Amino acid sequence: MDQYISQFLSTLSTQKGYTENTIAAYRNDLGQFAQFVREQRGSVADPGEVTPEIVEAYVESLQRPEGGYAPSTVARKIAAVKSYFHFLSEHQIIPMSPALRLNSPKIKKSAPKTLSREEIEHLLAAPRQNSGPKALRDSALLELLCATGMRVTEVVNLRLEDVDWEQADVICHSKDERERRIPLASALLPLKEYVDNARAALQNDNSPNTLFLNHRGKKLTRQGVWLILREAAEIAGIQAEVTPRTLRHSFAKHLIGSGENLRRVQKLLGHANLSTTQVYRQPAPVDAPAEAKD
Numbered sequence: 640m641d642q643y644i645s646q647f648l649s650t651l652s653t654q655k656g657y658t659e660n661t662i663a664a665y666r667n668d669l670g671q672f673a674q675f676v677r678e679q680r681g682s683v684a685d686p687g688e689v690t691p692e693i694v695e696a697y698v699e700s701l702q703r704p705e706g707g708y709a710p711s712t713v714a715r716k717i718a719a720v721k722s723y724f725h726f727l728s729e730h731q732i733i734p735m736s737p738a739l740r741l742n743s744p745k746i747k748k749s750a751p752k753t754l755s756r757e758e759i760e761h762l763l764a765a766p767r768q769n770s771g772p773k774a775l776r777d778s779a780l781l782e783l784l785c786a787t788g789m790r791v792t793e794v795v796n797l798r799l800e801d802v803d804w805e806q807a808d809v810i811c812h813s814k815d816e817r818e819r820r821i822p823l824a825s826a827l828l829p830l831k832e833y834v835d836n837a838r839a840a841l842q843n844d845n846s847p848n849t850l851f852l853n854h855r856g857k858k859l860t861r862q863g864v865w866l867i868l869r870e871a872a873e874i875a876g877i878q879a880e881v882t883p884r885t886l887r888h889s890f891a892k893h894l895i896g897s898g899e900n901l902r903r904v905q906k907l908l909g910h911a912n913l914s915t916t917q918v919y920r921q922p923a924p925v926d927a928p929a930e931a932k933d
Contacts, residue, residue: 640676643686644669647726658792668719672697686727691737694720698741717741751918752879753889759785761875768874772837773854777867779826779833780851780859783809784868784883786826788890788908791861791883797850802830813909821907891919 648666651657657665675697676689697720700706701713708716717738724736754762763785766777783794793811801810807827808820823830834850843856851859864883872881879885887908894904905916
C-alpha cells in the first residue's frame with residue numbers, strides 16, 4: 640500500500656499544487672490508516688484487499704472517546720482516505736473505492752481567532768523599540784504580513800524583483816503557481832527602509848535573492864518568521880498565541896469588517912473558493928483557536 644500512497648502524494652504535489660504542509664498531513668493520515676489495515680489483516684495489504692468494513696472500522700476507531708480526536712481532525716482523516724481511494728479507482732488500480740459509504744462529520748465553521756486593530760498596532764510597534772538591521776527587517780516583515788495577508792511560505796519565498804515599487808504592489812506567487820498582485824499599503828515605507836538601509840548589512844557573497852534574509856545572510860525560514868513574531872508578541876504584551884496565520888486572518892476579517900467586497904478579499908488572499916473567504920463574515924468565538932485552516 641505504501642507504494643500507492645507515494646504515487647498519490649506525488650500527484651497532489653505535481654498536479655494539484657498542494658503545499659508541503661498539506662502533503663505532510665496527507666502522508667501522516669494515510670500512514671496511520673495503512674498501519675490500521677496492517678493490524679487488522681496481520682500483513683501488508685494490497686489496496687484491492689481493503690474492504691468497506693475495514694474502512695468503516697478505521698473511522699469507528701477514530702471516533703472512540705479514547706482516541707481523543709476532535710471532529711475536525713476526524714473529518715480531515717476521512718477526507719484523506721476518501722481522496723486516496725478515489726485516486727486509485729480513477730486510475731483503475733482498484734475496481735471501486737471501499738470508502739464510498741463514508742460520511743464526514745459535519746463541522747460548524749466559525750471565523751478564526753484574530754487580533755484587534757489595537758493589538759496589531761502594539762505588535763507592529765514592538766520591533767521599533769530596537770535599532771539596527773534586524774529591527775528594520777522585523778518591522779518590514781510584520782508590516783508586510785499585516786498589510787497583505789500573505790501566507791508565511793509566500794513571504795519567505797519573495798524575491799527582490801517581486802516588489803513593484805512604482806505600483807506599490809507585491810507580486811505573490813501562490814501555491815497553484817498563479818500570481819496575484821497585492822497592494823503594499825502601510826508596508827511600503829517600512830519595506831523600502833529595510834531594503835535601502837538594512838538588507839545589505841545582512842547579506843554576504845552567498846546570499847540568495849530572496850527579499851528577507853536571516854542574520855547569517857541566508858533565506859529567512861518559516862520557523863524564523865514564527866520566532867520573530869513570537870518575540871514581537873511578547874514585547875507587545877499579547878497573551879494569546881500569535882502566528883502568521885493569525886495575521887492573515889486578521890487582515891481578512893478587518894477588510895470585510897470595513898466593507899470590502901468579498902470577491903476582492905478572496906482575490907487578495909488567493910482563495911480558490913469563495914466559501915473559504917465567507918467564514919470571515921461570521922463572529923469569532925472567544926475560545927476559538929488562533930490557528931485555523933488557511
